Amino acid sequence: MLRILRNMADSDNKLIREGVRGLRARLPPGWQVGELPFEQALLSVDALAELRAPDGRTGVLALEARARVEPRDVAALVSRTEALRSTRTLVLLAPYLSKLTQERLREAQVGYLDLTGNVRLVVSTPGLYIEAEGAREDPERSGRPALSMRGAKARRVARALIDRKVPPGVRELATLTHVDAGYVSRVLALLDKEALITRVGHGRMESVDWPGLLRYCAQQAPLESRGEARTYLEPRGLSALVGRLVKSDERYALTGGLASEVFAPTAPVRLATVWVRDVIEAAKRLGLRPAESGANVLFIEPDDEGVFEGAIQRDGVWYVAPSQAAMDLLTSPGRGPAEGEELIRWMQENEEKWRR
Known part of the structure; x- marks a missing residue:
């Protein structure tokens, strides 16, 4: 008792x-x-x-x-x-x-x-x-709709907060993300409740817990929930795939391990994860074979083109921004989550190299 x-x-x-x-x-x-x-x-x-x-x-x-x-x-x-x-x-x-x-x-x-x-x-x-x-x-909460980071607009707001050294205000965020200011305010209220942003005075943002926000977004919206995903086999290897992507006119951006390798290389990459505008057409034009087992290519058609925001080009190859790569890795298959945490560590030590 x-x-x-x-x-x-x-x-x-x-x-x-x-x-x-x-x-x-x-x-x-x-x-x-x-x-x-x-x-x-x-x-x-x-x-x-x-x-x-x-x-x-x-x-x-x-x-x-x-x-x-x-x-x-x-x-x-x-x-x-x-x-x-x-x-x-x-x-x-x-x-x-x-x-x-x-x-x-x-x-x-x-x-x-x-x-x-x-x-x-x-x-x-x-x-x-x-x-x-x-x-x-x-x-x-079942049966009660609630704002979360599952929504594409909410993730756009989150990426804008993560990628900028000085937290933007509501109006600036609305302009940057093409999201209604009222919705931006609701997202900020959620992030304030979750202790992912710090506010001072009349609601002005002072700081953003960007590593926590990355993990929060990944948890609420796992990688393959953010678009249509299909797996393929490229028998000639990942370098052959990348070479053909560079020569193609596809709208694409490498993410996952291939993107992380640019900033914080870890183990050899065995799966190429790529955001593409049209999965089926891209796979067809690149000559990839559909494969459920033994696949080495994961194409994802995004539910929102915000995944391409901040993409960078290195040696002719397009990669997603570090923040997008980390968010994707945290719920990727295999070693993805560990690689995501390693990339976040690199981002913490090198903020001047990726935050605007």
């Missing part, structure tokens, strides 16, 4: 009860979560609980219940509970925590548990580590 330590709404009491029940279900055999005397309460959190190991060693969990938590809320939570975290393990309980919120909590070394099964708890004394994955999307 867990004692609630201060006046709370019934919904918060219920959330703590359900959260502790979920924690008990995750504990190894012999571990327990028990009640603490009221006089030990710290009024800066919603509840305290004792964690007891099979050998009798104990630790204290400071539980905070929130009906809804956005990534931008994490910093305030950490600041408010800083004093108690030196002696107690802070655990946030919520109905649902987004992937980005979970990442912010991990970075801040705050434990969490949501009612869909997303759990992370690290306790030094007694030693305990629990991590599990639950729902990737909020079950309560």
